Every structure is written in structure tokens, then in C-alpha cells.
Amino acid sequence: MQIKKYSLCYGDRVLAQDFEVDFFNHVINVLTGANGAGKTTLLDFIAGVGPKQAKGQKINVPKQQNIAYQLQHIHFFPTLSVGQTINMYRQIGNRSLEKSGSTFQTIKRQALDKIWSVKMGQLSGGERQMVLTYGQCLLEKELYIFDEPTSGVDVTNSKVILKMIASLVQEREKLVIMTSHNIEQLADLPVKMINIG
Numbered sequence: 786m787q788i789k790k791y792s793l794c795y796g797d798r799v800l801a802q803d804f805e806v807d808f809f810n811h812v813i814n815v816l817t818g819a820n821g822a823g824k825t826t827l828l829d830f831i832a833g834v835g836p837k838q839a840k841g842q843k844i845n846v847p848k849q850q851n852i853a854y855q856l857q858h859i860h861f862f863p864t865l866s867v868g869q870t871i872n873m874y875r876q877i878g879n880r881s882l883e884k885s886g887s888t889f890q891t892i893k894r895q896a897l898d899k900i901w902s903v904k905m906g907q908l909s910g911g912e913r914q915m916v917l918t919y920g921q922c923l924l925e926k927e928l929y930i931f932d933e934p935t936s937g938v939d940v941t942n943s944k945v946i947l948k949m950i951a952s953l954v955q956e957r958e959k960l961v962i963m964t965s966h967n968i969e970q971l972a973d974l975p976v977k978m979i980n981i982g
């Protein structure tokens with residue numbers, strides 16, 4: 786998948802000018818860069834929800850209905866329990882993953898079962914991020930986009946989240962793009978770093 790001639794200007798402010806980038810299967814494509822560099826805006830453009838000022842060519846980008854896009858600050862139904870939330874994802878996702886995929890079975894047992902009946906609104910930010918990443922990974926899409934999935938998440942839960950994201954490329958051969966400011970967390974994972982300035 787490629788983005789070519791990506792340009793974005795807000796008035797006199799040029800955020801990107803003819804930027805080109807390739808994204809690859811079999812690795813987690815990690816966008817890095819300073820605050821305000823335009824990482825989220827590029828994700829928005831790829832997902833088809835970008836600012837109308839953004840221009841560029843999308844080559845082999847899946848249709849919007851085949852993209853799972855997890856936003857940076859996710860809000861979900863706070864009165865639903867973790868179990869109810871996961872069940873919602875199961876209904877629109879791939880249930881067999883939890884049956885066959887040992888990664889998901891293990892993560893559910895180790896990290897989700899103990900909070901299964903807690904309401905989403907009562908979870909800590911890191912726990913909520915973990916639950917929603919689990920749900921996103923149950924979806925059956927071609928492209929998965931995660932905007933700072935481990936932001937504000939502790940070391941243990943970050944490992945769980947990154948394990949789920951890595952399973953998308955390693956076990957299911959999906960195309961994955963994420964952003965991160967925590968490069969050291971990614972040391973043992975199959976990643977391609979893409980710095981956008």
C-alpha cells in the first residue's frame with residue numbers, strides 16, 4: 786500500500802508537501818514524529834476521514850469498510866461492562882479467533898476475565914485501551930490503524946496491547962499502521978519505522 790504526493794496546508798502552514806510512503810505486510814508500520822508533525826492527520830487521510838485540505842494518491846488502500854481505525858482518545862459506552870463491550874465486537878467480528886487463536890484465549894484469561902463485569906466507565910484509561918484494542922482485533926478487516934495505542938498505558942498492559950497488534954501481522958497477515966512515541970517498547974517486534982518529521 787502506498788501514499789503518493791500527500792500534501793496538506795492550513796493557510797500558510799505547510800504540514801506535508803508531496804510526501805510519499807510505502808506500507809508493508811508482515812511488519813507493524815509505525816509512524817513516528819514530533820507532536821503536531823501530522824501523524825494522526827495522515828491516518829485520517831488513509832482512513833478516509835481526513836481534513837478536506839489533504840490531497841494525495843492512495844494506492845491499494847482498502848475501502849473504508851475494510852479498515853478498522855482506533856482513534857487516539859476513544860470513548861465508548863461507559864455503562865456497558867467489559868463483557869458486553871467485547872460481545873458487541875464479537876457480533877460484528879470474527880468469533881472463531883477466540884476459539885482458535887491462542888493469543889486471544891490467553892489474553893482474555895490473563896487480562897480480561899478479572900475485569901469482565903466492570904463497567905467501561907469504571908476502568909482505568911489503560912485497561913479501557915486494552916479492552917478496545919482486543920475488540921478491534923476481533924474485527925475482520927484488511928487494514929488496522931491504531932493511533933497511539935499504548936499512550937498512557939503501563940508497561941504490562943502495553944505488552945498485552947502490542948502482542949495483540951503483532952498477532953495481526955504475524956498470525957493473520959494483516960496490514961497494520963500505528964503511531965507511537967514509545968519506540969523502545971517496540972524493540973522485540975517486527976516493525977518498520979516511518980518518521981514523518
Ligand SMILES: Nc1ncnc2c1ncn2[C@@H]1O[C@H](COP(=O)(O)OP(=O)(O)OP(=O)(O)O)[C@@H](O)[C@H]1O
Pocket residue numbers: 795798800818819820821822823824825826827
Ligand atoms: N484547521 C487547522 N488550522 C491550522 N492547523 C491545524 C488545523 N487543524 C490541525 N492543525 C494542526 O495540524 C497539526 C497536525 O496534528 P496531528 O494531530 O496530525 O499531529 P500528530 O503528529 O498526530 O501529533 P501528536 O503526536 O501530538 O498526536 C497540528 O499541529 C495541528 O495544530
